[in-house]
Amino acid sequence: AQSVTQLDSQVPVFEEAPVExxxxxxxxxxxxxxxxxxxxxxxxxxxLKYLSGSxxxxxxxxxxxxxxxxxxxxxxxxxxVHISDTAEYFCAVRNQAGTAxxxxxxxxxxxxx
Amino acid sequence: DGxxxxxxxxxxxxEGQNVTLSCEQNLNHDAMYWYRQDPGQGLRLIYYSxxxxxxxxxxxxxxYSVSREKKESFPLTVTSAQKNPTAFYxxxxxxxxNTEAFFGQGTRLTVV
Numbered sequence: 001a002q003s004v005t006q007l008d009s010q011v012p013v014f015e016e017a018p019v020e021x022x023x024x025x026x027x028x029x030x031x032x033x034x035x036x037x038x039x040x041x042x043x044x045x046x047x048l049k050y051l052s053g054s055x056x057x058x059x060x061x062x063x064x065x066x067x068x069x070x071x072x073x074x075x076x077x078x079x080x081v082h083i084s085d086t087a088e089y090f091c092a093v094r095n096q097a098g099t100a101x102x103x104x105x106x107x108x109x110x111x112x113x
Numbered sequence: 114d115g116x117x118x119x120x121x122x123x124x125x126x127x128e129g130q131n132v133t134l135s136c137e138q139n140l141n142h143d144a145m146y147w148y149r150q151d152p153g154q155g156l157r158l159i160y161y162s163x164x165x166x167x168x169x170x171x172x173x174x175x176x177y178s179v180s181r182e183k184k185e186s187f188p189l190t191v192t193s194a195q196k197n198p199t200a201f202y203x204x205x206x207x208x209x210x211n212t213e214a215f216f217g218q219g220t221r222l223t224v225v
Contacts, residue, residue, distance in 0.1 A: 043217050101146075106153075
């Protein structure tokens with residue numbers, strides 16, 4: 001079965017610093033990967049997705065992620081964070097049957113001034 | 114605007130009562146999903162449906178039931194058999210052709 005591991009449950013960072021949120025997935029023949037963001041008491045919003053092609057994927061709000069097949073990783077990065085980036089971030093992979101998304105346990109990003 | 118509407122946003126129920134959470138979408142998506150979110154647990158799949166009148170159990174279906182009588186609607190019933198129903202419930206949908214899921218704003222259920 002597919003699985004997703006988010007390696008850090010909490011990441012504190014100062015405003016304007018770079019950040020990386022780490023995600024590893026269990027290997028499969030084909031992989032569809034996603035990053036979502038959740039603000040308090042709200043639903044999830046798609047940041048970016050990898051389906052195929054270029055391994056560097058650019059998303060909304062200045063975020064990007066790199067698909068690394070040999071490392072089975074899909075880490076999320078932003079070169080300079082803002083206070084407004086404070087939220088919970090979820091990495092997800094589509095399951096092998098293609099019927100649903102499997103989520104990691106989330107990483108709480110806290111940006112302070 | 115197209116989207117997914119979950120209602121109500123907050124719901125309180127007494128222990129032992131069944132409760133139904135509403136989820137409606139106007140995105141013309143074929144597939145719909147229910148996830149449960151608990152602090153530190155991420156999102157866990159309860160049920161999903163890829164077509165009207167058909168649905169499948171997810172990882173934590175015990176104590177829950179669903180129906181899919183219309184393409185746009187996928188209500189979730191939390192029954193008295195669910196041992197720990199207090200949680201944040203998220204409904205999502207996707208088209209068969211696309212791969213990402215679009216989420217509603219969630220319903221926070223508190224059982225007292």
